[in-house]
Amino acid sequence: MKNKTLIVIAGPTAVGKTSFSIELAKMLGTEIVSSDSRQFYKEISIGTAKPTKEELARVKHHFINSLSIDEYYNVSRFEREVLDLLDELFLTYDYVVMTGGSGLYIDTVCKGIDELPDADESLRNLLKRRYKEEGLENLLDELKALDPEFYEEVDQDNPNRVLRALEVIRGTGKKYSELRKQPAKERPFNILKFCLNHEREELFERISLRVDQMVKEGLIDEVKSQLPNRHLNALNTVGYKEIFQYLDGNISLEQALTDLKTNTRRYAKRQITWFKRDPAYVWVHPNDINKVLEVIRNGIR
RNA sequence: GGUACCAUAGCUCAGUUGGUAGAGCAACGGACUGAAAAUCCGUGUGUCCCUGGUUCAAAUCCAGGUGGUACCA
Numbered sequence A: 001m002k003n004k005t006l007i008v009i010a011g012p013t014a015v016g017k018t019s020f021s022i023e024l025a026k027m028l029g030t031e032i033v034s035s036d037s038r039q040f041y042k043e044i045s046i047g048t049a050k051p052t053k054e055e056l057a058r059v060k061h062h063f064i065n066s067l068s069i070d071e072y073y074n075v076s077r078f079e080r081e082v083l084d085l086l087d088e089l090f091l092t093y094d095y096v097v098m099t100g101g102s103g104l105y106i107d108t109v110c111k112g113i114d115e116l117p118d119a120d121e122s123l124r125n126l127l128k129r130r131y132k133e134e135g136l137e138n139l140l141d142e143l144k145a146l147d148p149e150f151y152e153e154v155d156q157d158n159p160n161r162v163l164r165a166l167e168v169i170r171g172t173g174k175k176y177s178e179l180r181k182q183p184a185k186e187r188p189f190n191i192l193k194f195c196l197n198h199e200r201e202e203l204f205e206r207i208s209l210r211v212d213q214m215v216k217e218g219l220i221d222e223v224k225s226q227l228p229n230r231h232l233n234a235l236n237t238v239g240y241k242e243i244f245q246y247l248d249g250n251i252s253l254e255q256a257l258t259d260l261k262t263n264t265r266r267y268a269k270r271q272i273t274w275f276k277r278d279p280a281y282v283w284v285h286p287n288d289i290n291k292v293l294e295v296i297r298n299g300i301r
Numbered sequence B: 001g002g003u004a005c006c007a008u009a010g011c012u013c014a015g016u017u018g019g020u021a022g023a024g025c026a027a028c029g030g031a032c033u034g035a036a037a038a039u040c041c042g043u044g045u046g047u048c049c050c051u052g053g054u055u056c057a058a059a060u061c062c063a064g065g066u067g068g069u070a071c072c073a
Helices: A017-028 A052-058 A075-092 A103-109 A121-134 A134-148 A148-154 A160-172 A200-217 A219-225 A240-247 A253-274 A289-301
Strands: A003-012 A030-032 A095-099 A190-196 A281-284
Touching: A003 A017, A003 A103, A003 A289, A017 A030, A017 A052, A017 A095, A017 A289, A030 A075, A075 A095, A075 A103, A103 A253, A121 A134, A121 A160, A134 A160, A134 A253, A190 A289, A200 A219, A200 A253, A219 A240, A240 A253, A281 A289
Parallel strands: A003 A095, A003 A190, A030 A095, A190 A281
Antiparallel strands: none
């Protein structure tokens, strides 16, 4: 029954997922699904380290340049669209490679996510205003009254979490804690998960080099072209927010690049933390594609 | 070669009249359900340059050494 396999290639930013995945997809004769929440957007390419045109020509990629920067999108839509696409791809291929650094997006494809309402912008803005005017305490009191169970488990220092919970409760009339209790979904295909990683020092060196390379390729102009869109969520992103600061004249270019590198390192760390939590990942060095092939081979038996 | 100043966390530096040390940044660890490249939480990681001396006790005082910086030759 489960004779089809999704091969997940995860890992921190700048580790080398793109070229690794292309090699792997070539060897397996298949296509690539991107699980990168910023490479969707066709307007931003340099700062998101998208595959190059040449790379895109070597293997068919999905979910790269699939959205315009002002389009609303979320992880649930991604889940649905990827599952639909996989149905189709598995008619032709035994394996499909999924690669990208967005842990939540990967997990949602692999395990599903609870049925929750999409963001309700007007409600969200209302709650945001209350947060600014009244502070988090009042909102926490309300959450405690409406959903004591979630109040106990929520990160009470994190406004985003508290606001989202209230948004869902108000939007559905149900408790957030009850809506989030659905079990992980089973997928009709096998999943093999790999996480690429380097020694920390080498990863940081790669990050530094890549940022310098992005600047040479025209990062500043790309960010400049997005100044009118800067309020959009897609641009609340490492690589863009630092350059916006430079373009605003708040910091020097040198400082902006230093900040960009620092923030990229921190992002990489958060990614590693996310992937470490999932014991299903097999950790591999980006040179060691044979290890992946071996696991795939053993997986068949 | 001489004189002066300096040497403390990865970096920049604080450290009172002697009581084995602490800030910023960096880093490290963690959380994570429609904003996720987002958002949030936690943590000092040290041969106080070396050797000897004074002292109950030395990052701190003394001597010598080493290294650095500046000036004079």
